[in-house]
Amino acid sequence: MLFRREVLEGIAGGRIDRVFRVWAEPRVRAGSTQRTWAGIIVIDSVTPVTPEEITEQDALRSGFNDRAALLTALSKSTKEGGYHRVMLHLGGPDPASEVADNADLSDQELADLKATLDAMDTRSRRAPWTREILRLIEEHPGLRAQDLAERLNRDKLPFKADVRRLKALGLTQSLETGYRLSPRGKALMTHLRSSTE
Template sequence: MVLSNRVLRGVAAGEITLAFLRWPTPLVTAGAQLRTAVGLVRVTEVVQVEPEQITDEQAHRAGFSSAAGLRSSVDKHGRGRLHRLALRYDGPAEECPRPLVRLTPGERAAVDRRLARLDVSSPRGSWTRRVLDLLRARPGVRVQELAAEQNRPVSRCKVELWQLRELGLVEPARGGYRLTPRGVSYLDG
């Protein structure tokens, strides 16, 4: 799951308490704690909603001036059903250890399907497992190093890492990328 820097800064400042994202299937559940660029962000609620149900008050809590503006934004980003997330800032990331995550069989099957689609649609064939294994072996690897090792353009590697971030499997770390607890759980499964 990817929250924009604008949203993350707003959550950390206490100005944003909601986010609206489109997903084919929910990528987080209520109670999840996310390690982000601003620190730990807790997802306290995940509810599927219809765009017309968004109120101006909810839009303000999401950092928008109106419900119409928010609806316009979510229509441009993501695909799938619209979900409302209630968010809370839990403090700097250094204060808490990374949470353990255990994927349910349904969540694991959903990730399997999404990764299979990424592999099938890629001109180079299966790549997702190879990249996840590399990130497990070398947490914090920079995208430039990853691209050089695979003899691939940096821009293409960035797109692939973004796709894995969208699934909640990898995250930025120390100038590079590493597996999230969800990614570790997926590989351990």
């Protein structure tokens, strides 16, 4: 489930505790979590609702000025299905995000990260790719995933899957559009460059 930046900021600030989606079938379930740059979002409940059941309080607590604005936004959805109210809250910081923000890496941590990248490249059925994607993101922060993938003559979805693998190591961070290297990723890239000089 995707969230706009202002919605994530509202959830983090406690102003937003619900969102509305148009789904044929719910895409999330109660008790599930989602990692975002703002932290871990916890899904409390997912309830189908009719337009008549959507209240002014729903609108205000989902980031809209009033019920009419929320209903207008929902009516413009190109997706087919019914309206769903998703109650949620911020469960806490994303542990991976805390790791990503740490640029103070020991020589052993740097060596371990390099070995992990080497192993990922070795297991790949393609040519080595980890450093190529890290360099590309470093050179083009905020560039759309589609545009980044095209620069490597790759399809977007497999490219995004590889970026998620690097993010799981704390090396990249998602932006509203595109990606950037995390402080941890920048430290690793500096190390990799110095070790090849």
